[in-house]
Amino acid sequence: MSIEDVKQGEVQRMKSQVWRMEILTDGHRMEKALGLLTPDERQRAARYHHEEDRRRFVTGRALVRCLLSKKLGIEAQQVVLTQTAMGKPEVSAAYFFNVSHAGGQVIVGLSQTHPVGIDIEQVSAPNVDWKDVVGAVFSPEEIASCRRGEDALAACAIWTAKEALLKAWGCGLNANTKALTILPDGSSFSVRCQGAPMTDANLTLLDVPSGYLAVLALADVNTLTIEGRAAINPQIM
Ligand SMILES: CC(C)(COP(=O)(O)OP(=O)(O)OC[C@H]1O[C@@H](n2cnc3c(N)ncnc32)[C@H](O)[C@@H]1OP(=O)(O)O)[C@@H](O)C(=O)NCCC(=O)NCCS
CATH class of the missing domain: 3.90.470.20 (4'-phosphopantetheinyl transferase domain)
Structure with missing residues (x-):
């Protein structure tokens, strides 16, 4: 290679780069x-x-x-x-970087300015029932937005964005994922932490092969309030 x-x-x-390969x-x-x-x-x-x-x-x-x-x-x-x-x-x-893999794809995000989180998912991944995922980790608004996981594409998009943002902050899934509400908004997403809008969580839906969804998050954890940090994961610095 x-x-x-x-x-x-x-x-x-x-100003960041995304690289993907099989x-x-x-x-x-x-x-x-x-x-x-x-x-x-x-x-x-x-x-x-x-x-x-x-x-x-x-x-x-x-x-x-x-x-x-x-x-x-x-x-x-x-x-x-x-x-x-x-x-x-x-x-x-x-540099900041982050990597994600799913199915036959691996994707890497790189930035010189912002902590990066990236996530790629298969919309119809084997052994994944979106209804279970939604019940375990989504906020009430997210649950309503994807009809409790009936809308697999919407559920996968929210999940992928949520994981990308939590990876940018470095806490991964060791977090209170329900404190965050992330809803699709065109090719981006709106983000709220405990109801308060976060306007600087840069989430971008990426262009990936059919059957996959991927999101790049460029985040500045310093903009989270102390309450927000405590709600999501007190270890976030
Ligand atoms: C990190 C985590 C989000 C990865 O999720 P995933 O969907 O399994 O895997 P992805 O392919 O998207 O990402 C894996 C990569 O994320 C990176 N990573 C690991 N920990 C990370 C963290 N805390 N923050 C950001 N990125 C992390 C690594 O580079 C890893 O790849 P590598 O091991 O090949 O180097 C997830 O495993 C996690 O948070 N684990 C801890 C808690 C947990 O297991 N909860 C499960 C119950 S919901």
């Missing part, structure tokens, strides 16, 4: 991708029980290293990646 393999996936959004299935390309990873990451890859999970992780991490290597002008293996207490991978210098 080299940067040439992924160039076509680039999209510019609000999860690697070819043995030779997988070997090349593994060659971009650190020894620790190769060990992690070897620990996955399911081959599909291993391929997702390797493709995503190789894509991240490939992009950051090009941006920072260093070898892919030399890019120093760390992880927050809540598990969000980070790079030490100059």
Whole structure:
């Protein structure tokens, strides 16, 4: 795998970039991708029980290293990646990034100015019943908006946007997801935290293959009120 393999996936959004590629299935390309990873990451890859999970992780991490290597002008293996207490991978210098995988797709968002969250989902993912997801994590307004999950496309869009924003804040699903209300609004979304509008949570619906939905979130956690942080996840800094 080299940067040439992924160039076509680039999209510019609000001074950020989004890269998408298909999860690697070819043995030779997988070997090349593994060659971009650190020894620790190769060990992690070897620990996955399911081959599909291993391929997702390797493709995503190789894509991240490939992009950051090009941006920072260093070898892919030399890019120093760390992880927050809540598990969000980070790079030490100059960039924010986030990665998501679903089905056969992996997507990466990069920004120099804003913490990034990105999520890709399959609208009809096997083993996902939107009615269950909606009941567990949606606010009452979100539940009404997707007719309790009967409208799978609307439910998937809200879920994808919610996860992207929570990933931008770094708390992932370790959050009180019902404190947030995210509703589709054209190619973007309106966001409210405990009823208060958040006008600067930049959520963009991305152009992805049919059957998938993806959302990029560029967020500034400092604009959340103390009450908002406490309601969603007190660990958000
Ligand atoms: C992080 C999380 C949102 C990922 O969701 P997902 O739909 O399984 O997976 P995605 O493909 O969209 O994203 C996975 C990537 O997110 C990144 N990630 C991990 N933790 C993260 C965090 N706290 N914030 C932002 N990004 C995170 C990683 O890069 C990961 O990929 P990698 O492990 O290959 O490097 C989710 O696993 C999570 O919050 N987990 C903790 C709580 C939980 O498991 N709750 C389940 C009950 S609802």
